Amino acid sequence: MTEDRFDAIVVGAGPSGNAAAYTMAKSGLKVLQLERGEYPGSKNVQGAILYADAVEKVIPDFREDAPLERHVIEQRLWMMNEASHTGIHYRSDDFNEERPNRYTIIRAQFDKWFSRKVREAGAVVLCETTVTELVRGGRGEVIGVRTDRDGGCVLADVVVLADGVNGLVGQRAGLRTELEPDTVALAVKEMHFLPREVIDARFNLKGDEGAVIEAMGTVTDGMVGTAFLYTNRESISVGIGCLVSDFAQSQTTPYQLLERFKRHPSIGPLLAGSEVKEYAAHLIPEGGYKAVPEICGDGWVVVGDSGHFVNAIHREGSNLAMTTGRIAGETVARLKRSGAACTRANLAEYRASLDASFVMKDLRKYKDVPRFLDRTRQVFGLYPHLINQASQTWFRVDGVDKRTKEREILASFRKSRSLGGLIGDAIKLARAWR
Amino acid sequence: MHIVVCIKQVPDSAQIRVHPVTNTIMRQGVPTIINPFDLFALEEALRLRDRFGGEVTVLTMGPPMAEDSLRKALTFGADRAVLLTDRCFAGSDTLATSYALAAAICKIGETWGVPDFVFTGKQTIDGDTAQVGPGIAKRLGLNQLTYVSRIVEVEPSSGRLLVQRRAEGGVQELESRLPALITMLEGTNDIRRGSLDDALRAARAEIVTWNAAAAGIADLSPCGLRGSPTVVKSVFAPKPRAEKAEQIATAGTAPDEVADAAVAEIFRRLPGLEAELLS
Numbered sequence: 001m002t003e004d005r006f007d008a009i010v011v012g013a014g015p016s017g018n019a020a021a022y023t024m025a026k027s028g029l030k031v032l033q034l035e036r037g038e039y040p041g042s043k044n045v046q047g048a049i050l051y052a053d054a055v056e057k058v059i060p061d062f063r064e065d066a067p068l069e070r071h072v073i074e075q076r077l078w079m080m081n082e083a084s085h086t087g088i089h090y091r092s093d094d095f096n097e098e099r100p101n102r103y104t105i106i107r108a109q110f111d112k113w114f115s116r117k118v119r120e121a122g123a124v125v126l127c128e129t130t131v132t133e134l135v136r137g138g139r140g141e142v143i144g145v146r147t148d149r150d151g152g153c154v155l156a157d158v159v160v161l162a163d164g165v166n167g168l169v170g171q172r173a174g175l176r177t178e179l180e181p182d183t184v185a186l187a188v189k190e191m192h193f194l195p196r197e198v199i200d201a202r203f204n205l206k207g208d209e210g211a212v213i214e215a216m217g218t219v220t221d222g223m224v225g226t227a228f229l230y231t232n233r234e235s236i237s238v239g240i241g242c243l244v245s246d247f248a249q250s251q252t253t254p255y256q257l258l259e260r261f262k263r264h265p266s267i268g269p270l271l272a273g274s275e276v277k278e279y280a281a282h283l284i285p286e287g288g289y290k291a292v293p294e295i296c297g298d299g300w301v302v303v304g305d306s307g308h309f310v311n312a313i314h315r316e317g318s319n320l321a322m323t324t325g326r327i328a329g330e331t332v333a334r335l336k337r338s339g340a341a342c343t344r345a346n347l348a349e350y351r352a353s354l355d356a357s358f359v360m361k362d363l364r365k366y367k368d369v370p371r372f373l374d375r376t377r378q379v380f381g382l383y384p385h386l387i388n389q390a391s392q393t394w395f396r397v398d399g400v401d402k403r404t405k406e407r408e409i410l411a412s413f414r415k416s417r418s419l420g421g422l423i424g425d426a427i428k429l430a431r432a433w434r
Numbered sequence: 435m436h437i438v439v440c441i442k443q444v445p446d447s448a449q450i451r452v453h454p455v456t457n458t459i460m461r462q463g464v465p466t467i468i469n470p471f472d473l474f475a476l477e478e479a480l481r482l483r484d485r486f487g488g489e490v491t492v493l494t495m496g497p498p499m500a501e502d503s504l505r506k507a508l509t510f511g512a513d514r515a516v517l518l519t520d521r522c523f524a525g526s527d528t529l530a531t532s533y534a535l536a537a538a539i540c541k542i543g544e545t546w547g548v549p550d551f552v553f554t555g556k557q558t559i560d561g562d563t564a565q566v567g568p569g570i571a572k573r574l575g576l577n578q579l580t581y582v583s584r585i586v587e588v589e590p591s592s593g594r595l596l597v598q599r600r601a602e603g604g605v606q607e608l609e610s611r612l613p614a615l616i617t618m619l620e621g622t623n624d625i626r627r628g629s630l631d632d633a634l635r636a637a638r639a640e641i642v643t644w645n646a647a648a649a650g651i652a653d654l655s656p657c658g659l660r661g662s663p664t665v666v667k668s669v670f671a672p673k674p675r676a677e678k679a680e681q682i683a684t685a686g687t688a689p690d691e692v693a694d695a696a697v698a699e700i701f702r703r704l705p706g707l708e709a710e711l712l713s
Contacts, residue, residue: 004634032634124637128509129630150629 006032006156008332009145010123011131011169013040015318016304016325017162018114019058023329025121029336032154033123034147036130041111043164045282046318047189047230047237049212050103050110054319058326059117063099067109069232070210071100074203078266080217080227084388085266096209104210104230104237106191134159134173134300141343142173142299158299158332158342162325165283165305167293175300176293181248182374183287183308185225187241188254190262192274196234202270203231214315217384219261221252224373224380226315227261229270236271238262241284254281286312289367295354296347301328311362313369320359327353365434372432376425378417386413435488435590437479437551438539439512440570441472443496443503444560457669459560468503471555473510473625475618478585479553480511480626486590489513491542491549495523495534501641508636509628516542520645525659528561532569533656538649539574550590552615556581564617571615579610580617588612 010021013035021033037043049072055062074091095101119125135144135153144155163169165184170176194202203211213229220227225242240257247254262271285291285308292309295302303309304321311320331350332342340346354360373379390409400408413422445464453460468476479490492507494500495518504515518538526534543549552574557564564580571578579597583605587596593612598605600619628636646654655661684695701708 124634126630126633126637129633147630149627149633152630154630 004032004154006030006124006154007336008032008158008160009034009154009156010160010162011145012162012164012304012306013037013111013115013118013125013127014044014162014164014304014321015111015114016306016309016321017160018111018118019054019322019325020160020162020303020329020332021118021123021125021325022058022114022121023326024333025118025123027329027333027337028122029333031123032156033118033125034129034131034145035125035127037127039112039127040115040125041108044107044111045187045189045280046107047228047239047315048105048107048110048318049230049315050105051316051319052099052101052103054322054326056099058322066113067105068208069104069106070205070208071095072102072104072212073205073209074211076211076213078213078215078217079384079387080215080219080264080266081384081388082218083265084392085215085217085264086387086391091211102212104212104232106232106235131163131169132172134169134175137299140298142297145169157336158301158347160325160328160332161300161302161306162304162321163306165285167302167306170293170300170302170306175297175302179283179285180287180291181245182243183285183291183370184244185241185284185286185312186244186247186254186281187239187284188258188279188281189228189237189239190258190276190280191232191278192236192238192271193234193277194236194271194274198273199231199234199236205231208233215261216380217388218381219257219264220380221250221257222377222381223247223250223252224370224377227257228315229267235277236274238267238271243286244283284312284317285310286370288312288370289360289363290370292363296350297344299342301332301347301350303328309359309363311366313366314362316362323357323359324354327357366432368432372428376428378425382416386416435482435486435551436543436547436549437482437488437490437553438542438549439472439476439479439490439492439507439553440535440566441476441492441494441503441507441555442469442558442560443467443494443500444469444558447559452671457671466499466502468506469555469558469560471557471559471618471620473555474620474622475553475555475616476507476510476512477623477625478616478618479551481623482551482585482588483513486588488550489546491516491546493518493535493538493542495519495526495531495538498643501643504641505636505639508639509633510625511628511632514546514642515639516642516644518644518649520657522646522654522658525662526657527662527664528563528565528569529663530657530659530661532566532573533661534646534649534651535566536570536573537651538644539570541644541648541650544650548613550612550614552576552613554615554617556617556619567615567617574613574615577610577612577614579608579614581619582616583619583622585616 007029008024008031010017010033021031025031073095076089078085078087130148131145132148133146134142137143142159146153161170210231215227220242223242223246227240230237240261295307303324309320309324310317328350393405443466445461446467450464451460483490490512491514492512493516554567581600582597583600584598595610682696682699684692
């Protein structure tokens, strides 16, 4: 065992771990951060969109030197079937502001930057060091971690588990159960490189403006999931993800879905002529509020993906990760300052702060949506078809009068889903959304 | 025992690409690693230290970002790291590099004790010259042992040293004396995984950073581009051959017959070759 003793040990160097380590180190705590990857970010995968608000609350002047790709000025939401998409676009010059709200980023670069900030704040960061288990004291309280290095035990007052979606450390320690396949999505993505001017022209952008597309519909083959396309400076991130339980049942592979999505007539031209340089896959915890495990105990707290803090409906994750990391860090720093121990009772402050924040409020708001989507598969097949069919009927000029067209559209809905079914789905959605 | 190990930060050759027009290596965004051959040298040095006591100092010359490789070397268990960095070293060829490194090793010797061993890898994967190690040995008057595959015996008291060296056609066993410079062959050992204490120490260690003046280099004329007589005039990709290989079928199976038939066929296809060879 090493003689070094720390105020806090952070397991993992993703957004939540970095936010926690940074916050605590800035408050003057002696912090050790352990990362199993070769460098911070080497194991991390995201779409990726960065939410400025959450970063700002950790590092207010991050815009000065963080590696950012484009700021998002246009959001497209697409409902797709095989040949078409019906969508909502929102684009605004208001997003060309001094302190833009959302950015596209490349995580390998951003995480390196974030980790440098953590080190500059005074934390000791060790890479290529895997935490194998939690060390417990006489009363079962967590007092440190064991690593896979020789002499690999190190003690601290509190262990912050930022160990990612699989939560292997917490799982091994019996603090949480194994992931359920129906609460976790498997997402794959590719990086397609294109000259900057080509991306600017294809998406009607200039300077560092960026556009993002979130899509759902028949592209997921009836499975619960979504697809995306984000513009980076000189590349496009394109990906798709569905629930693991759905993949298991359908026997479809993620890359087959992605290939099909890329070939879709609405997507293909956007990617034409690009060179693929990267392929990545990652699990996303999408169980929502009901899947959040216990998040604190004697000597430990859980932050980020490890705590299932992902708002799947709004495709938000990294901001919840940074926010939970920051709040956990603030809680620990406050306890330390007041000389209080990191017991379950004292760390309950963390849970209370989260409850009062957008993190838990949003998760609670959508707590029934996963169940709604699971039970209303029409959302991923029938409805995209009907909506696109309706769009076509409506926009095609063929000598048929508009009133007849309206009737045709209504009839098509009622024929494929009874009036009762339609109203039922609407009510279920409204309830889940509430 | 004091051992100096020279390492170099190089682009990860598994991930580099060559620019299609200029034929130069595109280093942008390519991860860097410690020259893999240097890791064999480092491990050998650490083993000697573990056996005889003493210290291992790692030394590199490069841009400030080369600090990453030094820190990595510390996580493997090296005791001290020195970064030699100065704009005046930019553009160094092997002659200028060995000049600067030799000066830094002298300074290391003055500061922490004269080294008994200087180790380098057999060559770097980006320059592939295998000249810097021998250059340092010559400048410092060290016994030079290159392509060493095994250190058989070391007697620190008498300074006797016995090593195996890979040579064409076999292995040479060489006896020599300390102080010596050894360039280590690949595959001779496996770099260790540093302990948690090593890793913690490395994360916090102050990397000793020297510019030319701090390394005691007063005369800058042998440094950098100015001190480098080697100039890369052009870089080109070898042209693929236009002709395809052909198979020559022969009747016999006895080696003599096959060879005779093959040669006869070649002479038949390339008239004039026989006369040219025999003339």
